[in-house]
Amino acid sequence: MTAHPTSPYFKENAHEALKDEQLQMALSNVRQGFIDKRAAVAAKLPEFEALRDSARDIKNHTLANLDLYLEKWENKVHDAGGHVHWARTAEEARQAIVDICRKAGAKTVTKGKSMISEEINLNAAIEAAGMTPVETDLGEYIIQLRNEAPSHIIAPAVHLNATQVESDFRRVHTHLDPNRDLSEPVQLLTEARQVLREKFLAADVGITGANFLIAETGTSVIVTNEGNGDLTQILPKIHIVIASIEKLVPTLDDVSQILRVLARSATGQEMSVYTTFSTGPRRPGDVDGPEEYHVVVLDNGRSAMLGTSFQDMLRCIRCGACMNHCPVYHAVGGHAYGWVYPGPMGAVLSPSLIGVDKAGHLPNASTFCGRCESVCPVRIPLPKMMRHWREQEFERHLTPATVRSGLGVWAFFAKRPTLYRFASNLGMKALAFFGRDKGKFTSLPFAGGWTDYRDFPAPQGGTFQDQWKARKGAKS
Amino acid sequence: MAAPNSSRPPRVALFATCLVDLMRPSIGMATAKLLEDAGCVVEVPSQTCCGQPAFNSGDRDTARALAEQMIAAFEGYDYIVAPSGSCAGQVRKHYPELFKHDPNLARRADALAEKTYELTSFLVDVLGVRKVAASVAGTATYHDSCSGLRELSVKKQPRLLLQSVDGLSLTEMNENEVCCGFGGTFAVKYGEISDSIVTKKAENIEAAEPDMLLAGDLGCLMNMAGKLSRMGSTIEVRHVAEVLAGMTDLPPIGAPSGQEKAR
Numbered sequence: 226m227t228a229h230p231t232s233p234y235f236k237e238n239a240h241e242a243l244k245d246e247q248l249q250m251a252l253s254n255v256r257q258g259f260i261d262k263r264a265a266v267a268a269k270l271p272e273f274e275a276l277r278d279s280a281r282d283i284k285n286h287t288l289a290n291l292d293l294y295l296e297k298w299e300n301k302v303h304d305a306g307g308h309v310h311w312a313r314t315a316e317e318a319r320q321a322i323v324d325i326c327r328k329a330g331a332k333t334v335t336k337g338k339s340m341i342s343e344e345i346n347l348n349a350a351i352e353a354a355g356m357t358p359v360e361t362d363l364g365e366y367i368i369q370l371r372n373e374a375p376s377h378i379i380a381p382a383v384h385l386n387a388t389q390v391e392s393d394f395r396r397v398h399t400h401l402d403p404n405r406d407l408s409e410p411v412q413l414l415t416e417a418r419q420v421l422r423e424k425f426l427a428a429d430v431g432i433t434g435a436n437f438l439i440a441e442t443g444t445s446v447i448v449t450n451e452g453n454g455d456l457t458q459i460l461p462k463i464h465i466v467i468a469s470i471e472k473l474v475p476t477l478d479d480v481s482q483i484l485r486v487l488a489r490s491a492t493g494q495e496m497s498v499y500t501t502f503s504t505g506p507r508r509p510g511d512v513d514g515p516e517e518y519h520v521v522v523l524d525n526g527r528s529a530m531l532g533t534s535f536q537d538m539l540r541c542i543r544c545g546a547c548m549n550h551c552p553v554y555h556a557v558g559g560h561a562y563g564w565v566y567p568g569p570m571g572a573v574l575s576p577s578l579i580g581v582d583k584a585g586h587l588p589n590a591s592t593f594c595g596r597c598e599s600v601c602p603v604r605i606p607l608p609k610m611m612r613h614w615r616e617q618e619f620e621r622h623l624t625p626a627t628v629r630s631g632l633g634v635w636a637f638f639a640k641r642p643t644l645y646r647f648a649s650n651l652g653m654k655a656l657a658f659f660g661r662d663k664g665k666f667t668s669l670p671f672a673g674g675w676t677d678y679r680d681f682p683a684p685q686g687g688t689f690q691d692q693w694k695a696r697k698g699a700k701s
Numbered sequence: 702m703a704a705p706n707s708s709r710p711p712r713v714a715l716f717a718t719c720l721v722d723l724m725r726p727s728i729g730m731a732t733a734k735l736l737e738d739a740g741c742v743v744e745v746p747s748q749t750c751c752g753q754p755a756f757n758s759g760d761r762d763t764a765r766a767l768a769e770q771m772i773a774a775f776e777g778y779d780y781i782v783a784p785s786g787s788c789a790g791q792v793r794k795h796y797p798e799l800f801k802h803d804p805n806l807a808r809r810a811d812a813l814a815e816k817t818y819e820l821t822s823f824l825v826d827v828l829g830v831r832k833v834a835a836s837v838a839g840t841a842t843y844h845d846s847c848s849g850l851r852e853l854s855v856k857k858q859p860r861l862l863l864q865s866v867d868g869l870s871l872t873e874m875n876e877n878e879v880c881c882g883f884g885g886t887f888a889v890k891y892g893e894i895s896d897s898i899v900t901k902k903a904e905n906i907e908a909a910e911p912d913m914l915l916a917g918d919l920g921c922l923m924n925m926a927g928k929l930s931r932m933g934s935t936i937e938v939r940h941v942a943e944v945l946a947g948m949t950d951l952p953p954i955g956a957p958s959g960q961e962k963a964r
Contacts, residue, residue: 236891239893243894243897552898556894556897591887592847592883593885594880596847598851612759616760628890632758639767640763640766649722657958664957673892674892675927678896678899679924680928682926685726685958688726
């Protein structure tokens, strides 16, 4: 079982989110920041668009030869003294990780930020095995205290305001002076750092995700800003990397190219503060590093996307630019999407991983404004793939009956131009007659989704085709 | 591309779009006037809808049937012009995809796509029009509708033409490239989310303090006009073609008919 989805209740989730004043305040703060920073840093790099093409091509090439590169990568990991664990499902991945931790007699397990660990619901499995997982990314640490899921793939606590964090710290960090000043964000950061430092030193196992796996060297790469990832993977005796199969790239050169679009697209930085390459365990003569290096490689439905109209989604490098630029994400935040991956990338990926019957709302809850695709560093055609999901829903009769029948009536007329012209002319004249005094309707039957929130402008009366015919008649 | 023979004026098929045909014929008339003023011979083939609502709802069969009907009705002209970035985008960008695997129709769909344009882009990019003969007093702000902007690169063209309107000044709102929340059936299916998006849009429009809100797509205009009206705003909402054609004596979108405009 993967993390439990509430995606079938997307509409209800969205309703709650829109009424949540704290959330709306947090979302309004982030709306512009990410966008302006990305635009500025992209504008400064003349080859940015060419790099996006290159990043797309590298990922396409890798996906077309994924089996070969996975094998090559595995051999290189072995050569460096590391271990590879293949996991077809979330259950197999959890089992592999828990087994390694048990064998090490672990009590405390520190974790760097990893969306895959959310996908497989890893913390619950570690706890169930009697060990304590500690999130060390500041945002992840905060939401762990709140027993929440991330609401954004790179900014997990973006749905919170500083005052909420302050009260959580006061609630949990009871060993500290209750009268301490936490009014400034930097004070919150300092306190988190202080609390986490002890956990780092106590950890028996450190788990990180991976932004990339490099086939030619067997290396895993993490891209971070806080340095917690490095402490997570260097200090404990055992380092476990949890990564999905599409993180693979062929060479160090390839990684270097993609890194140039990743941070720019994500946070608007030219590079993240830390970009850390790990190859195998500590070697003789190394000053630090783990004694054991394991990589758990997760499939969980991804290989089934290869060769389908959703293969392009596997290019995703998890920068978050699509959600940063999405008007629907800005309105409802990440939790409303109801599963691990929010925003446009989640609207495409979630139906693949948990089923379109559960995640069917997500590809529909888009205006197709196309801004996500316009900023995607690997040029994933996100709206097109959301449309593919809508097609599958339509074929499988998962589209709501009201939508289906409305579409049917409209199509009946639209396919018959003569009948359409006759009926529409009559209909619009009638509608115009009823709306002529106000010029608008404040409520309309069958269109409450519209008129509950805004007026519906009345038509002018008659149709353009009718008026054009009359004009031509008058001229000749 | 089917470049028009320079010895005769281009024959342009006006695709009004179903929304304009049904809701606001004056936009179609304004489009015809602008095209005729620019030297085109304008015709209006019998038409219904380009099929976009079906295409975006996942109903490919209906989308194909309507596209086929559209191709047959419009392929005999030099150009097809629509007062909409969304519907022109459907023909230009999505018809080729719809018939990619149909050897009989693929060529015809590609050919139609190549000669189909959004109105302001056609006037500026194809005909080289730089100014219009219109006089409209007031300040306008322009909303960049998503499909026109991102599928057809419509951005400078409407502004260039609006700058030539006598008495009109342009003021830009914040986030003018952000979606208004219309999204076709999205506005009804996810009305509450759509409302949140259009509310932010309306706030940006009001903050720019224009007399008029203009855009190139009637769906977006009806959405924004409906919200502004519900909020009690007095900003007039019009299609860019109506202003470029100097046809602002008609009531704006969502205003009562049969009375003088309130300004």
